Amino acid sequence: MENERSKTQRTGLSRRNVLELGALGLAATVLPGAAFAKDKKLKVAAIFATPIEEPWDNQIHVALQKAEKELGIEYKWSEKVQTADFSRVMREYAQGGYQLVLGDAFAAERESRKTAKQFPKTAWLFGSGAGPAEPNFGVFDNWIHEPAYLSGMIAGKMSKSGTVGAVAAMGIPEVNRLVNAFFAGAKEVNPNVKKKVAFIGSFFDPPKAKEAAVAQIDAGVDVIYAERFGVIEAAVEKKILAISNMSDQSSLGPDTVITGPVWDMYPTVEQAIKLVKAGVFTAQDYGDFSRMAKGGSYLAPYHKFDKTLPAEVKDLVEKKKAEILEGNFRVDVDENTPVSD
Secondary structure, eight states: OOOHHHHHHHTTOOTTTSOOOSOOSOOOOBOSSOOOOTTSOOEEEEEOSSOTTSHHHHHHHHHHHHHHHHTOOEEEEEOSOOHHHHHHHHHHHHHTTOSEEEEEOGGGHHHHHHHHHTOTTSEEEEEOSSOOBTTTEEEEOOOOHHHHHHHHHHHHHHOSSSEEEEEESOSSHHHHHHHHHHHHHHHHHOTTOEEEEEEOSSSSOHHHHHHHHHHHHHTTOOEEEEOSTTHHHHHHHHTOEEEOOBSOOGGGOTTTEEEOEEEOOHHHHHHHHHHHHHTOOBOOBOGGGGSGGGTSEEEOOOTTHHHHSOHHHHHHHHHHHHHHHHTSOOOOOOOSOOOOO
16 A cells, blocks of 8 residues: 555655745754753654655664664654654654654654644654754755765666666655766766666555566666665566665675665764753754765675676776765756656
């Protein structure tokens, strides 16, 4: 069944334009209260609109599990929370003494912001396409277009047919910027490369993603960007190369998945927890912690391809990565919806 977030997106409420609340400026309001007691565990919760295995939400979940082990927090989460239930779940966590609540609010922007104001002593940090809101609503997003560009360079070099593809969720800005960065990387190393792109209209529909991938492969694509789950399965069956997305997915096809952009939410989570413990959490945009320079995104290991990927390709990627990290090269943020050549 299509989840509420994808339904909302298809009706025009994208992550980045889902509302105009007049609170898009960077707020820096410090939450009231003293620093957190050192002898007490910080209670942190997460609210997810999709099943936990959906890659975007799963990366937040994984980061919070790591924080539970390394930072000693108490962590609880709720998954598959419908828009109609979002505010209720938020209230339950706030009333239950949870000091920090993260999650995926894209389909429930208005509800989540309104509810957050009712609990000013709780720090809220949600995935959002809009800006932060006073006094306590911080935002983030997955800015992983830089490793997506590096992945595109690999795809452009490894394609023998001269046609690379991408199967993605839907034509919204935060998906578009990844797909466009991937194709831009491919174009840098092979100006004549052709591209094919398909959107499945959902954030989690593996069978539909697989079907779209098979259609692209039958049309000549021999390296494909699996922006959604289901694509790698098609690549394995059709014996072509794939680029994963969001997490290291080599295990899904060790002989198929070369690498892919990885989103590491831990730097964001760690920063938020640190600020809440110190009593200085602010309503700001934490998206910068998802960039490569902050350790919030990177290129997945090559695994088996470390021995077979040409040295020339690896050298090109390493040089470009160094330029990005040193600030000498900036990957363009192109949020226009891409189309096939």
